[in-house]
Amino acid sequence: MDIYKFSKETAEYFKSPKKEFFDNFPSKELADIKWTRTPVKENDQNILEFVTPTYGGWKKEIIDRQDFIRKIANQPGAYYSYDDGGSTNFYLIVPDKRLVILINHNM
Numbered sequence: 877m878d879i880y881k882f883s884k885e886t887a888e889y890f891k892s893p894k895k896e897f898f899d900n901f902p903s904k905e906l907a908d909i910k911w912t913r914t915p916v917k918e919n920d921q922n923i924l925e926f927v928t929p930t931y932g933g934w935k936k937e938i939i940d941r942q943d944f945i946r947k948i949a950n951q952p953g954a955y956y957s958y959d960d961g962g963s964t965n966f967y968l969i970v971p972d973k974r975l976v977i978l979i980n981h982n983m
Contacts, residue, residue: 878978890955906960907957907967914954914968923958924949927966937956942983945977 898911909920916924928942928949945968948954954970963982972979 877980879938880976880978882974882976883920884974887971887974893955900919902957902967907965908961909957911955911957911969914948914952915950918926920956922957923957923960923964923966927958927964927979929981945979948973948977 893911899910912920924946929937930942930947948970949956949968953972954968956969957967962979963966966977966979966981968977968979969975
């Protein structure tokens with residue numbers, strides 16, 4: 877899991893991206909679905925749960941991060957996409973928090 881902060885200018889773009897953002901990105905090589913507005917759709921919830929598991933023995937910091945991601949993904953205001961190939965890559969852009977979250981879960 878990687879979490880990156882982006883600039884205020886980039887956040888402004890993502891607050892209301894152009895139609896091409898939804899129509900053309902991410903490419904088919906990176907994701908099975910194009911950018912989709914949160915909350916995560918019901919038929920994609922299994923992917924979200926898969927990439928944000930909580931296992932016994934994990935430190936509170938990890939559990940809090942997983943909860944934070946699930947909370948953002950299940951409320952309006954962000955965008956998600958994913959690739960569910962050999963391993964699952966889940967992408968989340970959160971303009972209000974200026975974050976892009978990349979999760980790879982391979983199990």
